[in-house]
Amino acid sequence: MFAVSLPTSLYSPSLMKPLLTLCLAGSLCWLGAAELQAQQLRLPAMSPxxxxxxxxxxxxxxxxxxxxxxxxxxxxxxxxxxxxxxxxxxxxxxxxxxxxxxxxxxxxxxxxxxxxxxxxxxxxxxxxxxxxxxxxxxxxxxxxxxxxxxxxxxxxxxxxxxxxxxxxxxxxxxxxxxxxxxxxxxxxxxxxxDPDARIMAQIQEAMQGDKKPYFAAAQYYYSTGKDINQAISWLDESIKKQPSYYAYYWKGKMLQKAERKTEAAEAARQSLALVKNEKNAPTREEYTRLNEQLLKEVGGKKK
Structure with a gap:
């Protein structure tokens, strides 16, 4: 017979019986205890x-x-x-x-x-x-x-x-x-x-439905250099449903791209009038700055 000193962390009634059984196998006792100890450790990953x-x-x-x-x-x-x-x-x-x-x-x-x-x-x-x-x-x-x-x-x-x-x-x-x-x-x-074909198919399908994505489709046409007059037409439809300072600002940008400067200036002024009611100060300041810059670029004046 020989005596074995059990690790303190393993000395509990629930573990005593299996550990004592292992002790009968001599050196297996310590190996089993060490393995159980290792299972309780959480070490930093060498390669997370x-x-x-x-x-x-x-x-x-x-x-x-x-x-x-x-x-x-x-x-x-x-x-x-x-x-x-x-x-x-x-x-x-x-x-x-x-x-x-x-x-x-x-x-x-x-x-x-x-x-x-x-x-x-x-x-x-x-x-x-x-x-x-x-x-x-x-x-x-x-x-x-x-x-x-x-x-x-x-x-x-x-x-x-x-x-x-x-x-x-x-x-x-x-x-x-x-x-x-x-x-x-x-x-x-x-x-x-190259998602253009998929996006164009999505736009075509969505325009047949009840909820037409006028604003998103107009922005996609503008950003990808497609038919700018079609983009302006869609944006007009969006404004009819819900006038907003951001829609008028983007209409101004599209009209500027279409070289319709007088109309672009008018859209910027409409945007400025609406953005005054925006409660979020940073947003109000940003769109005020953007519209004033647009007016400067198209040669328009604030009213």
């Missing part, structure tokens, strides 16, 4: 998981990845070998999800979720979208499941980034750059959406 969802175009882009840190190590060429497929982060392979069809580095990608792998190289990186999203690391990577590969030029940064980072930069309504940063390396791939 990041999940981000960014509104993009008419849908979204989601990223799920783990962020390793340098911790005094040499990253590219040592910790992450050049010329080999990398999970692009830590732990499970990185995943990217597109809510609609996009072009990734100039190549068409259907909506869906993909594993994102890379092949680092001092002169030219390779970004890979792979259909197998359930992998741990890149140990079971299969190139036959690649959807595409695109090349990207890395850029050197003056400041070393301690933790790996992956995100969307230079975000525009229909374009962005997927940018990887770690240590002194920065590398990006362009992502471009």
């Amino acid at each position: 998981t990041v999940r981000t969802r960014q509104d993009f175009s008419t849908s979204f882009i989601e990223l799920t990845y783990a962020r390793p840190s340098k911790r005094g190590r040499e990253v590219f060429g040592k910790l992450v070998p050049n010329g080999e497929v990398w999970r692009t982060g830590a732990n499970s392979s990185t995943r990217i999800r597109f809510g609609e069809e996009v072009k990734f580095g100039g190549q068409v990608v259907p909506a869906g979720t993909y594993a994102l792998f890379t092949i680092p190289d001092p002169k030219e990186w390779t970004f890979i979208l792979n259909k197998d999203t359930s992998q741990w690391g890149a140990y079971d990577y299969r190139p036959e499941l690649d959807l595409l590969r695109v090349k990207a030029k890395p850029r050197a940064s003056n400041t070393a980034m301690e933790s790996f980072s992956l995100g969307l930069e230079n975000l525009q309504p229909e374009a962005a750059e997927l940018t990887l940063r770690w240590d002194k390396v920065r590398v990006s791939v362009p992502i471009v959406a």
Whole structure:
């Protein structure tokens, strides 16, 4: 026989019976107690998981990845070998999800979720979208499941980034750059959406219904350079239903684009008259400033 000193945190009636049973097996007693202790610990993640969802175009882009840190190590060429497929982060392979069809580095990608792998190289990186999203690391990577590969030029940064980072930069309504940063390396791939056909179909269908999106459709036509007279016509319909200072301001901007300056000035003055009743001071001040700037640009005067 031999005596075993049980850890204080495990010394409870509910645990005594299983632990004493293990004691009969000699060294298994301490191993079992240590394992139970470990299960109670919550330690900081060495490579914490990041999940981000960014509104993009008419849908979204989601990223799920783990962020390793340098911790005094040499990253590219040592910790992450050049010329080999990398999970692009830590732990499970990185995943990217597109809510609609996009072009990734100039190549068409259907909506869906993909594993994102890379092949680092001092002169030219390779970004890979792979259909197998359930992998741990890149140990079971299969190139036959690649959807595409695109090349990207890395850029050197003056400041070393301690933790790996992956995100969307230079975000525009229909374009962005997927940018990887770690240590002194920065590398990006362009992502471009083309939702115009879908939006135009939505507008056409909505205009047949009872609730016609006059204001939203007018703004889309204005921002994308489509028929400006049609946009003004829709905005007039919106104003008939609900006159507002913001609708008159946008009507003024559209009339300015159509080079109808006298009408643009009149729309700005109507907007100024209505915005005086706005209770929110910052909003009132902003639209006052915007309309005064519009009047200045079209050569109009306040009344």
